[in-house]
Amino acid sequence: MSDRIRAWIGPLLRWETGLALVVVIIGIVGASVSSQFFTSNNIFNLGLSYGEIAIMTLPMTLIVISGEIDLSVASILGMSSALLGYLWARHWPMLGIFLLVAVVGLAAGAINGLLVTRLGLPSLAVTIGTLAVYRGIATILLGPNTVANFPVTYTNLGVNAFPFTGNDLTYSAAIFIVLAIIFGIVLHATPFGRSVYAMGASVEAAQFAGIRVKRNKTILFMTSGLVCALAGVLLTFRLNTAVQNNGLGLELAVVAIVLLGGVSIFGGKGTVIGVVLGVLAFAGIQNALFLTDFNQEAAGIVTGALLLLSVFGRNVASFSSRLREWRPARPGRGGGLRASPGQGSGNPAGITPP
Amino acid sequence: MSALVSQSERPPPPAPAGTGARKLTERAFRIRESGIIVVLVVFVAVTASVQPRFLNITNIQFILVNTTVFALLALGETMVVISRNYDLSVGSVLGLSAYLSASLFGGHPGFPIPLAFLAGLGIGLGCGMLNGIMVAAGRVPSLVVTLATLYIFRGIDILIVGGKEVVANSLPSAFLDIPKATVLGIPVIAIVIAVVIGIGAYYLRSFRSGRELYAIGSNPDAARLAGIPIGRRVFVAFTASGAIAGVAGVLWAAQYGTIDSTAGTGYELQVISAVVVGGVAIFGGSGSAVGAALGALLLNTISSALYVLGISPFWNQAIFGFLLLLAITLDRFISVRLTAALRVRGARHE
Numbered sequence: 001m002s003d004r005i006r007a008w009i010g011p012l013l014r015w016e017t018g019l020a021l022v023v024v025i026i027g028i029v030g031a032s033v034s035s036q037f038f039t040s041n042n043i044f045n046l047g048l049s050y051g052e053i054a055i056m057t058l059p060m061t062l063i064v065i066s067g068e069i070d071l072s073v074a075s076i077l078g079m080s081s082a083l084l085g086y087l088w089a090r091h092w093p094m095l096g097i098f099l100l101v102a103v104v105g106l107a108a109g110a111i112n113g114l115l116v117t118r119l120g121l122p123s124l125a126v127t128i129g130t131l132a133v134y135r136g137i138a139t140i141l142l143g144p145n146t147v148a149n150f151p152v153t154y155t156n157l158g159v160n161a162f163p164f165t166g167n168d169l170t171y172s173a174a175i176f177i178v179l180a181i182i183f184g185i186v187l188h189a190t191p192f193g194r195s196v197y198a199m200g201a202s203v204e205a206a207q208f209a210g211i212r213v214k215r216n217k218t219i220l221f222m223t224s225g226l227v228c229a230l231a232g233v234l235l236t237f238r239l240n241t242a243v244q245n246n247g248l249g250l251e252l253a254v255v256a257i258v259l260l261g262g263v264s265i266f267g268g269k270g271t272v273i274g275v276v277l278g279v280l281a282f283a284g285i286q287n288a289l290f291l292t293d294f295n296q297e298a299a300g301i302v303t304g305a306l307l308l309l310s311v312f313g314r315n316v317a318s319f320s321s322r323l324r325e326w327r328p329a330r331p332g333r334g335g336g337l338r339a340s341p342g343q344g345s346g347n348p349a350g351i352t353p354p
Numbered sequence: 355m356s357a358l359v360s361q362s363e364r365p366p367p368p369a370p371a372g373t374g375a376r377k378l379t380e381r382a383f384r385i386r387e388s389g390i391i392v393v394l395v396v397f398v399a400v401t402a403s404v405q406p407r408f409l410n411i412t413n414i415q416f417i418l419v420n421t422t423v424f425a426l427l428a429l430g431e432t433m434v435v436i437s438r439n440y441d442l443s444v445g446s447v448l449g450l451s452a453y454l455s456a457s458l459f460g461g462h463p464g465f466p467i468p469l470a471f472l473a474g475l476g477i478g479l480g481c482g483m484l485n486g487i488m489v490a491a492g493r494v495p496s497l498v499v500t501l502a503t504l505y506i507f508r509g510i511d512i513l514i515v516g517g518k519e520v521v522a523n524s525l526p527s528a529f530l531d532i533p534k535a536t537v538l539g540i541p542v543i544a545i546v547i548a549v550v551i552g553i554g555a556y557y558l559r560s561f562r563s564g565r566e567l568y569a570i571g572s573n574p575d576a577a578r579l580a581g582i583p584i585g586r587r588v589f590v591a592f593t594a595s596g597a598i599a600g601v602a603g604v605l606w607a608a609q610y611g612t613i614d615s616t617a618g619t620g621y622e623l624q625v626i627s628a629v630v631v632g633g634v635a636i637f638g639g640s641g642s643a644v645g646a647a648l649g650a651l652l653l654n655t656i657s658s659a660l661y662v663l664g665i666s667p668f669w670n671q672a673i674f675g676f677l678l679l680l681a682i683t684l685d686r687f688i689s690v691r692l693t694a695a696l697r698v699r700g701a702r703h704e
Contacts, residue, residue, distance in 0.1 A: 120686060121682050121683065125678070126682065128678065129627075129676075132623075132671045132675025135671050135672075136671035139668040139671055139672070140666075140668050143666065144668075244668070249620060252442075252505075255501065256505070265497055298513045300506065300508055300509035301510065303502075304504070305506065307505070308499065308502045311492075311494040
């Protein structure tokens with residue numbers, strides 16, 4: 001009897017369900033406080049403002065699930081933006097620039113990945129370091145200069161709607177949707193995706209299961225580099241400006257959205273659909289506050305509160321599951337240990353200290 | 355990675371092996387700390403030989419005063435990082451405290467300066483306690499909690515400040531003179547901060563509750579089994595970090611004079627960089643407050659040296675990042691060698 005009830009209620013207790021509810025509430029509240037909320041114009045602007053951040057959350061989702069973290073994403077975005085401007089100012093053909101930017105993005109990710117997997121350094125520290133290095137390279141490339149004379153055919157990508165979507169979707173939003181589907185399939189329906197969960201749950205177990213942990217994690221970091229380079233190109237065309245501080249400080253917003261989407265900071269748990277909902281919640285809140293003349297920069301209060309809710313909400317769930325596990329007294333509660341490793345130790349798991 | 359853990363993990367080794375291991379570990383730390391000093395000295399020597407102007411008294415004073423805020427923040431962050439936690443909210447706490455304490459002067463002419471510092475301390479204490487309660491009692495990862503409070507404290511700051519700012523001429527001149535006072539050419543503020551860091555380092559090194567922070571960071575499960583009140587210790591570490599960031603905010607206000615809602619933005623990662631460059635392991639359990647302060651001094655010296663050498667300041671960040679990567683690679687190397695050496699020692703005595 002109770003099993004049957006649980007079978008019904010179980011899926012409803014998921015974080016994603018709650019988040020979907022939050023998104024709906026934000027939609028209702030947004031529509032009631034401002035008649036502009038659901039206009040095509042506003043949705044288009046949402047895509048403009050949050051498209052690049054949204055794109056960067058996708059590879060971050062996989063990296064955090066695999067038990068690592070990448071804080072250098074916004075710097076890779078800035079570096080590719082600066083490189084684009086630098087080469088354009090030196091009259092390179094646009095196709096060659098795209099190619100080089102993609103290669104540099106991949107290389108930046110590969111450096112992160114190799115430092116983490118081959119030298120065994122913690123990804124948190126490595127990517128704080130490369131955050132500074134990549135931003136530094138952007139600064140060295142452009143100095144105080146701004147490059148702004150990009151051809152209209154490309155800057156139109158930033159201001160026009162994606163074809164066949166009416167006037168609702170920007171290019172960045174459309175690219176996000178396509179990428180979200182690809183990342184969702186890769187994460188949830190391929191052996192590689194399962195290996196991401198396995199690595200996040202336990203590196204040793206993954207190794208014994210024959211998963212090539214080092215190679216797979218390097219691939220994840222390289223994917224992140226490539227995708228962030230793409231986001232950098234999109235941002236540059238949208239603003240029609242390449243400047244060294246493009247996207248400065250976005251890394252924490254990206255991490256916040258991913259955690260808001262229900263991905264566990266300790267790895268091994270999370271879904272792409274959750275992160276997509278996280279993006280909607282994040283953008284929706286900021287937008288609703290903007291439309292109600294609330295000081296938009298202070299919207300961080302709401303984002304932060306939601307983030308806290310996401311960890312405390314999860315803790316309630318894991319607490320109830322711990323209670324459930326207690327009834328048939330099982331000797332090895334492996335999951336329980338991971339739910340509260342140490343006492344609130346902020347160790348992105350999987351990276352065991354030397 | 356401290357001697358404490360190596361002892362609790364293996365069957366109790368005979369006494370000579372234990373003390374030997376401890377000596378070895380301690381020596382490795384000392385090598386790590388003197389490593390920063392060597393880098394610092396080499397850097398200063400090279401810069402000064404190219405550009406003697408670097409060693410003039412005004413420039414040295416400038417570097418020391420600029421380091422004070424970061425060294426203070428690094429002290430609080432060290433306490434937190436040693437216990438295998440992170441405090442990402444320090445920049446936001448600094449900003450909040452800087453504005454609120456400095457605006458007291460504008461609202462109440464003749465407001466006593468010590469009370470402004472006390473106000474900053476109180477604001478920081480409150481923020482730190484909030485972080486501490488959530489991490490310790492709520493059992494949630496500190497990286498997430500302090501990422502959230504980074505946004506929340508900054509948001510509150512923006513709501514309070516709006517588009518306003520505190521300008522220097524609303525502040526009493528005695529307040530603005532705090533960073534300028536010198537004794538024998540050394541800025542008084544640098545001496546005071548050095549003493550504070552010394553006290554902090556002594557506490558961490560020699561007090562029971564300080565040592566327990568290392569134990570928690572080395573191995574939380576072992577620490578719990580050893581009966582260490584983990585929650586209480588971690589709570590105190592966060593409270594101290596917040597309180598220190600609050601005081602640093604008032605100092606920041608005295609140093610810059612103009613305070614808007616962006617004060618201290620992005621400091622969190624710089625402070626963690628300084629701490630890690632200074633030899634505090636990012637996964638806790640080792641490092642010292644003195645090392646962290648030296649890390650802050652090194653980073654500030656480098657940016658000043660680049661300026662004096664006429665190298666574009668745009669190189670700053672790339673060099674910082676490279677140095678950070680070098681520091682963690684070096685730490686990894688030392689710890690691998692140390693573990694191997696301890697194992698050999700342990701085997702010899704069995």
